[in-house]
Amino acid sequence: MNGLIDIQQLTTDEIEGLIKKALDIIADPEKYAQKCRGKKLATLFYEPSTRTRLSFEAAMLELGGSVLGFSEAQSSSASKGESVADTARTVGCFADIIAMRHPKEGAPLVADMNASIPVINAGDGGHNHPTQTLTDLLTIVREKGRLSNMRVGCCGDLKFGRTVHSLIAAMSRYDGVDFVLISPEELRVPEHVRTDVLEARGITYRETESLVEAMPELDVLYMTRVQRERFFNEADYIRLKDTYILTPDKLESAKEDLIIMHPLPRVNEISTAIDSDPRACYFKQVLNGKYIRMALILKLLGVE
Numbered sequence: 001m002n003g004l005i006d007i008q009q010l011t012t013d014e015i016e017g018l019i020k021k022a023l024d025i026i027a028d029p030e031k032y033a034q035k036c037r038g039k040k041l042a043t044l045f046y047e048p049s050t051r052t053r054l055s056f057e058a059a060m061l062e063l064g065g066s067v068l069g070f071s072e073a074q075s076s077s078a079s080k081g082e083s084v085a086d087t088a089r090t091v092g093c094f095a096d097i098i099a100m101r102h103p104k105e106g107a108p109l110v111a112d113m114n115a116s117i118p119v120i121n122a123g124d125g126g127h128n129h130p131t132q133t134l135t136d137l138l139t140i141v142r143e144k145g146r147l148s149n150m151r152v153g154c155c156g157d158l159k160f161g162r163t164v165h166s167l168i169a170a171m172s173r174y175d176g177v178d179f180v181l182i183s184p185e186e187l188r189v190p191e192h193v194r195t196d197v198l199e200a201r202g203i204t205y206r207e208t209e210s211l212v213e214a215m216p217e218l219d220v221l222y223m224t225r226v227q228r229e230r231f232f233n234e235a236d237y238i239r240l241k242d243t244y245i246l247t248p249d250k251l252e253s254a255k256e257d258l259i260i261m262h263p264l265p266r267v268n269e270i271s272t273a274i275d276s277d278p279r280a281c282y283f284k285q286v287l288n289g290k291y292i293r294m295a296l297i298l299k300l301l302g303v304e
């Protein structure tokens with residue numbers, strides 16, 4: 001594999017290397033401003049995106065490189081029936097690295113196996129989202145100064161929410177990390193996360209439907225959107241979409257140094273009244289996403 005498809009591909013040292021590099025970029029962006037001069041990033045987005053696509057593009061531009069690509073499948077040859085493998089082979093003739101988002105789980109892996117250049121998974125269906133997780137890890141390090149010894153509460157759509165699957169896979173390698181998984185019965189984490197990650201690694205976790213009950217013990221609260229586009233019927237979505245709405249009263253029992261995260265976009269899960277709370281970190285995550293993607297592009301292109 002040339003690119004980054006699953007966060008599990010990276011060793012803990014490699015993750016820490018990326019975080020260190022991102023912190024160095026934050027401290028001295030000038031040093032990196034020409035590192036990717038002459039290099040091109042292609043963003044192939046078959047699904048909607050604001051942050052992920054634009055942060056990849058901003059990352060490459062801030063490294064002195066250029067960007068090309070498409071932001072909807074309809075404007076690409078996918079609409080004529082071209083396979084992901086052929087599109088990836090084609091784009092390999094024009095660019096040096098690809099960031100791909102696709103509604104089908106595994107599509108970026110197929111692209112990586114067929115392209116001559118590295119492919120980064122920018123979200124595949126309800127499966128994984130490794131660069132969001134790198135963003136989240138950088139945010140936790142910057143806000144809490146550590147990745148170990150904490151209780152992480154993941155709340156909302158834990159079934160279809162790909163960011164949570166990758167976050168659990170990454171955080172469960174650190175000592176003293178455990179999880180409270182807060183969701184309605186129908187949106188619990190999938191079996192593969194439970195057996196291949198949590199149980200395989202002997203991680204302590206507990207499942208609950210109550211955010212209020214879990215709140216006092218959390219160090220990180222990771223809220224998620226109910227993933228409407230992955231539901232089989234609208235009625236189920238409507239019934240479940242507002243199960244959790246974080247409002248200031250629910251934070252009364254929370255720790256002073258809790259951090260509130262969300263990969264965004266939010267719909268109703270976090271009241272805008274929380275935005276001014278010093279514990280709210282979701283817009284800091286957005287900015288961190290650009291820096292960690294700069295670090296990742298440098299690594300995958302082998303730029304020192």
Ligand code: NCD
Nearest residue numbers: 051052123163225263264265
């Ligand atoms: C997330 C995604 O696409 O999985 N968004 C993002 O990349 N920041 C979360 C979501 O869409 O709910």
